[in-house]
């Protein structure tokens with residue numbers, strides 16, 4: 368029952384097919400007028416379909432950059448990124464992306480914000496309507512379908528963003544600090560919901576977070592990154608049952624071991640976190 | 641299980657936390673008009689006060705009637721020649737509205753092109769600035785020479801006056817889009833057209849309307865400037881004629897109608913804004929006060 372699987376890289380299979388996400392020796396350098404910034408260096412990862420992977424690391428270590436690479440919003444300076452075995456060359460539409468801020472259109476109601484996904488993808492209306500109702504119910508937004516974003520609480524706005532990201536049943540869901548702006552209680556509740564949604568949908572999830580508890584509670588594996596230039600410090604296998612009650616999980620020894628290890632790693636590599 | 645039940649608890653308490661149900665704020669055009677009426681009564685009252693002062697000053701004989709005619713005299717002048725004033729008001733309105741409409745189309749289109757093509761922007765911007773800083777009254781005679789004595793040169797001057805604020809505000813609006821929104825759009829597989837119509841343009845509308853309001857008043861000024869330089873009809877012509885004849889009541893009537901024209905156009909744009917952008921932040925404050 369060891370918690371920390373202290374390999375920086377999973378031993379890749381000879382055949383690299385079958386993985387949901389593969390990142391191979393990737394480096395990202397940003398060239399600005401003043402100086403060059405190496406955001407990521409030598410990052411290699413392999414994420415299996417249906418996995419829930421959390422990413423933690425100091426601010427500015429390249430977590431958002433990593434998600435942008437996977438979604439194709441950003442090209443690596445070197446190395447390769449593959450999604451379902453396919454090279455990522457431009458923005459990918461077979462993903463769902465949840466940004467740190469809900470990024471809702473303020474002139475659209477909750478429902479119509481969710482429907483934006485369908486409109487952009489030109490999905491048939493009739494089929495989508497039922498799916499939206501399901502998602503609204505699943506995320507507890509019932510009764511607020513016709514509210515505008517400014518009439519919704521922060522947690523509700525994030526739920527709308529989550530529904531929008533799930534509408535087209537993406538095989539891969541990328542979430543960049545989606546609950547960062549929420550109060551502790553709402554955040555815990557969103558965690559429980561996200562865990563349930565993940566189990567119901569079987570989506571591969573990559574979640575960036577600053578909360579160690581959130582990272583461990585939700586994930587099968589936690590990727591701990593070093594400060595800039597970011598690389599993978601350690602990948603931690605979370606040894607918790609699939610069925611995770613929130614309160615009970617917090618008091619599990621395996622939970623304490625995992626969070627402790629992550630805290631050590633982050634503490635050892637950063638001055639204050 | 642325990643956490644599951646807290647969620648349900650929270651959801652059931654959520655409606656109480658939300659101030660205004662969506663249905664009330666979005667009651668449709670009716671509610672928008674009501675809020676609009678509420679926001680306009682104050683300026684209307686100020687305007688009425690100015691008229692009262694004007695009336696009081698002339699009634700008390702503080703100034704000579706040939707310098708400042710009374711409101712009554714001015715109104716009599718208009719009523720005595722309704723056909724005359726209606727015709728010239730129509731001419732100026734026509735030039736103004738046509739100029740304004742052309743300015744909107746040309747302004748918005750050039751703003752869009754400039755935002756999407758930095759090359760066009762760099763080459764067009766100095767030209768725009770030049771067109772803006774050159775005094776319209778100084779080039780208006782040139783337009784008369786080029787385009788004749790008819791309505792066209794007046795419309796052109798109106799376009800030139802109204803165009804600039806529209807371009808500037810639209811460019812600002814289109815550029816102020818949150819880059820994350822554009823990235824979101826890309827992950828949805830949206831093409832540039834869809835991104836523009838569903839995200840970028842609607843997001844720019846509040847800026848665009850701010851520009852339109854300035855432009856509306858500029859268009860009136862433009863049309864009248866065009867008429868000053870050379871015309872045989874329109875309110876500018878009426879004012880010039882009256883001035884030449886020292887006919888201050890007619891002069892005042894012309895001035896008033898002209899100002900009214902500007903106000904009507906401005907209010908029309910504002911009304912449209914209330915109808916098109918009920919969601920905009922500047923509308924929310926009075927939505928909250930209505931429940932007090």
Ligand SMILES: Nc1ncnc2c1ncn2[C@@H]1O[C@H](COP(=O)(O)OP(=O)(O)OP(=O)(O)O)[C@@H](O)[C@H]1O
Pocket residue numbers: 397398399404405406424425426427428429430431432433595
């Ligand atoms: N477009 C860009 N141009 C230049 N530098 C950039 C750009 N995007 C990111 N960077 C730099 O790359 C580094 C990593 O950025 P990134 O946003 O991925 O960090 P992060 O881990 O998500 O941080 P945080 O936790 O604060 O969100 C930062 O130092 C940042 O300054």
Ligand SMILES: [Mg+2]
Pocket residue numbers: 430431432543
């Ligand atoms: Mg980030």
